[in-house]
Amino acid sequence: MNVKLIGFTPNPEKLPAMAAKLTHSKTKPEELDKSSDKELKAILEQVVGLGHTSVIEHTCFTFAISDVSRSLTHQLVRHRIASYAQQSQRYVNLNEPCYVTPPKIAKDKKMKKAYDETMDTIWKEYNNLLELGIPAEDARYVLPNATHTNIIVTMNARSLMNFFELRCCLHAQWEIRQLANKMLREVKKVAPIIFKKAGPACKSKGICPENKKDCPLYPK
Ligand SMILES: Cc1cc2nc3c(=O)[nH]c(=O)nc-3n(C[C@H](O)[C@H](O)[C@H](O)COP(=O)(O)OP(=O)(O)OC[C@H]3O[C@@H](n4cnc5c(N)ncnc54)[C@H](O)[C@@H]3O)c2cc1C
Numbered sequence: 001m002n003v004k005l006i007g008f009t010p011n012p013e014k015l016p017a018m019a020a021k022l023t024h025s026k027t028k029p030e031e032l033d034k035s036s037d038k039e040l041k042a043i044l045e046q047v048v049g050l051g052h053t054s055v056i057e058h059t060c061f062t063f064a065i066s067d068v069s070r071s072l073t074h075q076l077v078r079h080r081i082a083s084y085a086q087q088s089q090r091y092v093n094l095n096e097p098c099y100v101t102p103p104k105i106a107k108d109k110k111m112k113k114a115y116d117e118t119m120d121t122i123w124k125e126y127n128n129l130l131e132l133g134i135p136a137e138d139a140r141y142v143l144p145n146a147t148h149t150n151i152i153v154t155m156n157a158r159s160l161m162n163f164f165e166l167r168c169c170l171h172a173q174w175e176i177r178q179l180a181n182k183m184l185r186e187v188k189k190v191a192p193i194i195f196k197k198a199g200p201a202c203k204s205k206g207i208c209p210e211n212k213k214d215c216p217l218y219p220k
Contacts, residue, residue, distance in 0.1 A: 001179060018035065020046075126143060164204070169202075
């Protein structure tokens with residue numbers, strides 16, 4: 001899996017801070033960028049701490065994600081407050097086998113061999129169908145959930161907070177959890193105040209919506 005932050009709103013923390021200041025100030029919006037960095041930082045820390053997170057919607061982040069499974073992207077695109085562009089299986093022929101192997105299968109030699117053989121059979125059939133003149137949009141019906149895909153995702157910071165709460169959780173499926181943790185590491189580098197408490201709900205809110213008392217992260 002490759003995850004790269006390929007774009008974000010310039011001054012990702014200044015804009016939400018200006019928006020927050022606007023709500024409690026007589027200063028005209030176009031004058032807000034003259035506020036000191038120190039003042040804006042303090043305002044942002046306060047609103048984020050209080051959970052008044054509508055202001056962080058003004059900041060967006062774009063990620064390039066490659067070599068993940070269609071299982072992962074099926075879960076990812078359920079997050080509706082986002083924009084997506086995904087590699088098409090109608091227009092791109094996936095002639096070479098390209099798929100994710102779950103670690104629990106990869107660590108068992110016998111299982112891994114059977115898994116790889118199944119994938120080879122599937123791809124042979126996919127290529128057979130293409131050779132027989134079946135269009136890629138139909139041949140792809142034999143491809144598995146494990147098939148590699150590439151996707152570009154843009155989310156605003158508030159939607160990302162929700163995404164991290166749901167998908168960094170130990171209860172989330174391993175592949176999307178891996179993605180969420182990688183995305184979180186990236187955004188923390190450029191927006192450390194906004195994402196200071198970001199992560200599973202046990203970290204960001206001190207609650208466990210799943211009520212998994214046996215989880216090592218269950219809030220004390
Ligand atoms: C561990 C786990 C297991 C899951 N299992 C399943 C499953 O078995 N089957 C399944 O179908 N899904 C499953 N999901 C997906 C889940 O139900 C959500 O669809 C997904 O996590 C997206 O979350 P979201 O709606 O909060 O995000 P977004 O779509 O980004 O929405 C963000 C927030 O905006 C608000 N919102 C968005 N759209 C609307 C709307 N139309 N009306 C009102 N408010 C809205 C809500 O407050 C929402 O929380 C699972 C998710 C997790 C994390």
